[in-house]
Amino acid sequence: MRKEYYLPAVASLLIFGLLFSSIAPVGAAIARPKALPVLEITTIAEDDELRKTGVIVFGLPVPTGWPKPSEPGFDKLAQYKILVTYNGVPVTPNLIVCQVFEKDKIAPGKLKQFYEELVKTVVIDVSDNFFCKPRWGKPGVGVLDVYYLGPQHKEYIADNVMVVYASLKVGRSTIWGTEIQDICTLGWSMADNSNSITKPDGSTHWTWDNPLGPFVSCEEASIWQKVYMDFPIQGEP
């Protein structure tokens, strides 16, 4: 090689080295797990602040022989307070989505792994039966009204998992946040007494002091109500 090409060739090599060193971190960033910005969602269940759960009451007829308290009325609205923050600043998300999963106990068939697996929990998506509406009072601060729109049938008496997703578009990025909550769907209220309030349109809003009554768990209360409604624990298909 001619001597006058040495310098440009070495310079080109060095520049290629610089180029590679600036591209290498990008390649590494793609291949590695990384912490992305998130929305932080905090929700507070309001219907039962002792058991930290929202409560829906179908108002089904109380079966004969029911050994616990019962009160008339129905309520198809579960309520939650909600705060959404991004880097500590309250922000109103572009989108709120709720998913609801019903938790049912079933008896496994021959496929149980060990003797103690007498019952197992199955999770069924019942999101179509619920409609959640955020009501914002200030940026990122508001309430979440969750309505039950499904059939008021004994098979839907259950402890439910609600997952609240929120997303916000920031420039070219979309950031997400998720929170888990409880919704208890009961056949009837087990409070000490009830109060029916007439709304301006003539319809009635029912309210109780303690819809879950003596039960400390929605899971157990719903099993009791289902058994007394002739809907016992089902066998695995």
Add this chain to the structure above:
Amino acid sequence: MNKKYLLPAIATVLVLSLLLSSAQYAFAANNSVAIIGPKLVVTTIPEDDQVREKGIIVFGFSEPEGWPKPYQPGDDWISQHKLLVTYNGLPLFWPVTGPAGVIIKCNVLEKDKTNVVFNKMGTLGPQFPEENLKTHLVDVSDFFICKPRWKSPLNIAGFLESVGVLDVYYIGPPDPTFIADNILVVQAFITVGRTLVTGADIQDICVLGWSMASNHLTVTLPNGRGSYHTWDNPLGPFVSCEEAALWQREYLGVEIGTQEGTTPVYD
């Protein structure tokens, strides 16, 4: 092309691509991409009702006729919360005489139930029949003053630490329409260099007309400065402030208000 231009041309292309690759970082760092920014972590613990996890204000109204639940006399205009503010995992310290340390701001929103009705033309209404009841939020921050009471680190006079309590006072009118479940949002701010770093936490304040506890205790304050009322369980048999407030409002004659729906009605 003249051969003598070949090398400078290649060098120019290489230098330009080098410039472009370094500029990408600057583009990525601008505001068009979401980033994980510094923030304050605000933690609050309500003290008035630690079972239902909420602060409580009691107006001290007389017992209405026919009230079917427990009643106890006395009023209480202070809702109390423990407070911790951390930055990068640690509480903050600042001198009393220097620039302000952690600034605390409170927002309070009253939650009211409203009846969603059709508008006069019948063209707008609730989205579905179940939505004839919805929650309406009203900003009542002007009726509350919140005061952080910071502790001194190791009791060293002249310094404060971002650990303490938050006294939230109700200074609004004792009116039955303000009996409600309220959202309290506590925001904390500090300035680091030219950057404002913030954090927020959500809390509950339950405003009641009267206490529904089993019994009460009156504590006389020193020097004739009045008395302080305390109860074992102001919400009594209720598991929810929302429901308790609805009952008390109903017995005081406060009706559920109306609000026109916003969803178009199709035939």
